[in-house]
């Protein structure tokens with residue numbers, strides 16, 4: 001039997017040992033090279049685009065020779081105003097890409113010996129950076145599977161039977177339940193979108209799936225409408241999961257990863273941020289064939305390309 005990719009030596013090209021052994025200066029250089037790949041890590045002014053700068057080495061800042069603007073390697077990126085060392089940031093990225101079902105913030109804070117709050121915001125910023133690769137705005141093509149899965153809104157049953165409520169009734173629900181609609185190309189990308197009801201998936205398909213594509217869906221009646229726009233394979237899950245190549249198993253394996261991430265690592269995710277976890281799982285799913293060095297490389301590049309986070313910059317200062 002062929003060896004599973006994740007068991008092969010080829011999947012391991014980066015380790016925490018190598019990051020810490022190389023040290024802070026090497027980590028800093030990595031960030032410079034990812035921020036300015038066209039100039040091999042030589043600083044380029046983000047304001048005027050001039051590529052000659054004075055280097056203020058003690059403060060790791062640059063001053064543009066043309067417009068005198070001062071900036072650092074992380075200015076204007078998702079890591080703007082960072083306080084963590086570059087070597088710790090790189091270690092955090094390594095830990096996060098190694099966790100194929102996500103990693104809890106408590107665990108990250110223990111590994112990095114930082115506050116829980118720091119780990120929480122850092123991990124959310126990295127998820128936002130990954131989302132750039134997932135939510136590209138491009139339509140899906142080829143053969144696309146669509147399915148929905150419900151997350152959150154668990155109602156704990158009362159201890160005594162006579163006190164228990166009928167959890168199916170709307171009046172007893174928490175309003176925190178959401179559905180993740182996954183649209184997944186058989187060869188290519190996964191696009192998750194969070195909504196209130198699975199039926200909204202038809203409108204999302206209209207916006208995000210190319211008219212030339214073919215589709216697969218399960219037997220749920222709201223997917224009947226898809227037949228108006230596409231040629232659709234249907235599979236009845238009460239009879240079988242795959243009917244001679246008609247299946248939604250790639251969407252299901254995406255949900256399997258997301259379920260394990262939510263129930264095994266995060267335990268609780270708020271409906272407000274479910275989309276972030278959904279993007280994270282899609283990123284992992286689409287990049288599953290890359291070794292961990294390549295994954296870390298991509299994530300640093302995503303972070304250097306992602307703008308300052310509107311949701312997460314100064315999050316705890318705001319909350320206080």
Ligand SMILES: [Zn+2]
Pocket residue numbers: 045046047048049050064065066067068069
């Ligand atoms: Zn300038």
